[in-house]
Amino acid sequence: MKSGERELSVAIEIAREGGALLKENFGKVQEIDFKGRINLVTAMDRKSERLIVGRLRKAFPGDDVWAEEGGGSRTGADRVWVVDPIDGTTNYAHEYPVFSVSIGLQIAGKMNVGVVYNPLLDDVYAARRGGGATLNGRPRRVTAVDTLERAFLATGFAYDVTATDPERNNLGPFGRFLVRAQAVRRAGSASLAIAKVGVGRTDGFWERGLHAWDMAAALVIVEEGGGKVTDYRGGAPALEGGELVASNGPLHGLMLEVLAMRGASMAAAPRSGVPSERGEPPPEWTMRKYVIGFLFRGPNRTADDKAADELQRAHLANIARLHAEGKIILAGPFLDETDLRGVFLFDVETVEEAKALCDTDPALQAGSLRVELHPWYSAKGIGIAHEPVATK
Numbered sequence: 001m002k003s004g005e006r007e008l009s010v011a012i013e014i015a016r017e018g019g020a021l022l023k024e025n026f027g028k029v030q031e032i033d034f035k036g037r038i039n040l041v042t043a044m045d046r047k048s049e050r051l052i053v054g055r056l057r058k059a060f061p062g063d064d065v066w067a068e069e070g071g072g073s074r075t076g077a078d079r080v081w082v083v084d085p086i087d088g089t090t091n092y093a094h095e096y097p098v099f100s101v102s103i104g105l106q107i108a109g110k111m112n113v114g115v116v117y118n119p120l121l122d123d124v125y126a127a128r129r130g131g132g133a134t135l136n137g138r139p140r141r142v143t144a145v146d147t148l149e150r151a152f153l154a155t156g157f158a159y160d161v162t163a164t165d166p167e168r169n170n171l172g173p174f175g176r177f178l179v180r181a182q183a184v185r186r187a188g189s190a191s192l193a194i195a196k197v198g199v200g201r202t203d204g205f206w207e208r209g210l211h212a213w214d215m216a217a218a219l220v221i222v223e224e225g226g227g228k229v230t231d232y233r234g235g236a237p238a239l240e241g242g243e244l245v246a247s248n249g250p251l252h253g254l255m256l257e258v259l260a261m262r263g264a265s266m267a268a269a270p271r272s273g274v275p276s277e278r279g280e281p282p283p284e285w286t287m288r289k290y291v292i293g294f295l296f297r298g299p300n301r302t303a304d305d306k307a308a309d310e311l312q313r314a315h316l317a318n319i320a321r322l323h324a325e326g327k328i329i330l331a332g333p334f335l336d337e338t339d340l341r342g343v344f345l346f347d348v349e350t351v352e353e354a355k356a357l358c359d360t361d362p363a364l365q366a367g368s369l370r371v372e373l374h375p376w377y378s379a380k381g382i383g384i385a386h387e388p389v390a391t392k
Contacts, residue, residue, distance in 0.1 A: 002130075002131065003128075003129070003130065004105075004112055004113050004128035004129055004130070004131065005128065005131070007060070007105050007112075007113045007128070008113050008115070008126060008127075008128040008131070010055075010056075010059045010060075011103045011104075011105065011113055011115040011126075012115050012117075012124055012126055014051075014052055014055045014056060014059075014103060015052075015101045015102075015103050015115045015116075015117035015124070016117060016124070017051060017052075017055065018048045018051050018052045018085060018101045018117075019100075019101045019117045019118075019119030020119065021044070021047060021048055021051060022044060022048055022086060022092065022099070022101070022119050023119040023120060025044055026092065026095070026097075026119075026120070027095050042086070042089060042092065042093050044085075044086060044092065045068070045069055045085050045086050045089055046069055046071070046085075048085035048086055048101065049067050049068070049069045049071040049083065049085035050071055051085075052067070052083050052085055052101070052103065053065050053067055053071045053072050053083065056072075056081050056083070056103075060079070060081070062077060062079070063077055063079040063080065063081055063105075064076070064077040064079065064080040064081070065080070065081045065083060066080050066081065066082045066083065066212065066213070067082075067083040067084075067085065067213070068083065068084050068085065068211065068213045069085065071083075078107060078108055079105065079106070079107050080105070080106045081103065081104070081105055081106075082102075082103075082104045082105075082106060082111075082212055082213050082216035082217065082239070083102065083103055083104075083213060084100075084101070084102040084191060084213035084214065085101065086099055086100075086101070087099060087100045087101070087102050087116075087189045087190060087191040087192065087213070087214060088100060088187075088188050088189035088192070090188060091187075091188045091189065096188065097120050098187045098188055098189050098192065099118075099119075099120075099188075099189050099192075100116050100117055100118050100119075100189050100191050100192045100195075101115075101116070101117045101119065102114075102115070102116050102117075102191040102213060102214075102216070102217045102218065103115045103217055104216035104217030104218075104219070104220060106216065106239070110129075111129075111216055111217075111219050111220045111239075112128065112129040112220065113127070113128045113129070113217075113220060114126065114127050114128075114195075114216070114217030114218060114219065114220030114221050115217055116191045116192060116194075116195040116217050116218055116221065118192060122136075123135065123136060124136055124137070125192075125195035125196075125198065125199060125218070125221050126221065127198065127220045127221040127223075127224035127225070128220070128224070129220065129224070130224075131224065132224050132225070133198045133199055133220075133221045133222075133224040133225035133226075134199075135199040140198070140199035140200055140225060141199075141200055141225050141226050142197060142198060142199075142200055142203075142222070142225045142226045142227040142247075142248035142249060143200045143203050143248045144248065144250065145203045145248060145250065145251060146250035146251065147251075147254075148177075148180045148181050148182075148251065148254050148255075148258070149180070149181070149182060150182055150203075151181045151182055151203040151204055151251055152181070152182055152183050152185075152202050152203050153177055153181045153183070153184045153185070153202065153203060153204045153205065153206075153255075154184070154185045154186065154187065154193040154196065154197075154202050154204075154205045155170065155173075155174060155177070155184060155185075155186055155193075155205065155206050155207050156170075156186055156188065156190050156193065156207045156209075156210075157169065157170050157174075157186065157207075157209075158170070158207075158208060158209020158210075159209065168208065170207065170208060170209075173206065173258065173259050176258050176261055177206075177255075177258055180258060185202075190205075190207060190210055190214040190215060190218075191214060191215070191217060191218050192218075193205050193207075194215055194218035194219070194221070194222060194244070194246050195217075195218040195221045195222070197222050197225070197227055197246045197247065197248065198218070198221035198222035198223070198224065198225030198227055198246075199221065199225055200225070200248075203247065203248050203251055204245070204246065204247040204248065204251045204252075204255050205244070205245070205246045205247070206232075206244065206245045206246075206255060206259060207243070207244060208232070208242060208243040209242055209243075210242055210243065210244055211242075212239035212240055215237070215239070215244050216239055218246070219237065219244075219246070222246045226248070226249065227246060227247055227248050227249055228246070228247050228248075228249045228252045229244060229245070229246045229247075230244075230245050230252070230256070231243050231244065231245070232245060232256070232259050232260075233256075234256050245259065287377055287378065288349070288377075288378065289349040289350075289375060289376070289377055290329075290345055290346060290347060290348070290349070290375075290376045290377075290378060291345075291346040291348055291349075291350065291351055291353070291354035291373055291374065291375055291376060292343065292344070292345055292346070292373070292374050292375075292376040293343070293344040293345075293346060293354060293358065293371050293372065293373045293374075294340065294342075294343055294371065294372045294374075295340070295341045295342035295343070295344065295369055295370075295371050296339045296340060296341060296369065296370050296371070296372070297339045297341060297368075297369065297370070298363070298364070298366075298367045298368045298369045298370040299367055299370065300366060300367030300368055301368050302366075302368060308368065311362055311363045311366055311368050312363065314361075314362035314363060315361055315362060315363035315364075315369065318360060318361045318362065318363075319331055319344075319361075322357060322360075326347060327346060327347055327348070327357055328344050328345065328346060328347070328357075329345050329346075329347045330343075330344065330345035331343075331344050331345075341369060345376070346373075350375070351373045351374070351375060354373045355373060358371050358373070
């Protein structure tokens with residue numbers, strides 16, 4: 001049996017059992033207590049948690065269990081089950097049909113198994129590390145959407161309703177995404193919303209104010225489905241860090257850019273692409289790759305002035321064409337007194353792509369010029385227009 005197969009199978013079985021209990025009691029009068037101003041807990045949360053924790057302890061007696069309502073125990077074991085007996089308790093208490101059971105296994109600090117179960121639709125989102133993501137037992141992948149205009153996103157709002165900062169209470173990011181994305185949904189079960197990204201039902205998710213049990217299991221599903229998960233700064237997400245961005249991958253940098261935008265209240269925030277005051281490098285998503293090329297005199301310089309002039313004109317015409325196509329966004333200088341003839345910035349991400357452009361240059365083909373290409377890393381939007389500048 002492959003690593004994690006038994007744990008995944010047992011987790012699915014237990015999630016189904018807990019979900020059946022919830023479904024059986026859905027729509028009945030609920031005993032409700034409050035853990036905060038709007039953060040409620042029902043008797044079914046506790047009943048579901050007792051069932052799940054008991055089954056996990058019986059199946060894996062040496063493991064710790066970290067459950068939302070405190071029914072487990074954390075003794076420092078290497079293996080920890082992270083459990084949300086009802087993710088979407090407010091929905092459940094109001095007979096709003098969106099809630100789930102979430103069970104994940106963390107081993108040595110890394111999530112390895114994840115199951116999110118929707119009892120009302122009998123949907124099982126599941127994954128184990130290295131085994132891919134599945135929906136109802138069938139392999140699934142993230143979408144290939146690469147623009148926000150085509151993106152179907154999801155989010156949520158934290159229970160801390162007293163927060164007035166729009167970045168903290170999510171009203172700021174929500175408004176920015178609302179006008180950029182195809183659609184944004186807030187259904188009230190973070191585990192379900194995140195897991196949907198991993199199986200291609202949605203394209204991305206973001207939220208601040210999350211707890212470990214809200215996202216632990218779903219993280220595995222997104223990553224095994226081919227997606228990406230980070231915190232708001234593009235770093236590795238921490239279960240106790242409280243924030244998450246999950247995406248299909250192509251959208252991730254775009255989502256981080258939207259989250260990094262600030263209103264007037266955040267005017268003092270660091271600029272995109274600039275190192276921090278502590279010397280930390282800019283986040284990867286604020287940067288992009290280019291290729292810088294150094295042009296030198298080549299080994300096959302011709303003594304025929306007319307032929308040399310024709311090669312030079314062909315070379316300059318090639319530069320003009322590439323510039324007009326947006327492939328070269330910076331050119332110069334031209335120095336007669338040295339072998340260095342020019343410096344070029346290619347708007348491509350690999351040396352191989354830049355070399356293919358150089359191979360179209362007649363002077364390089366003839367060997368009257370030679371080029372050295374090097375990868376280059378810079379802030380996005382460096383302020384150089386791709387379009388050729390019109391002259392009077």
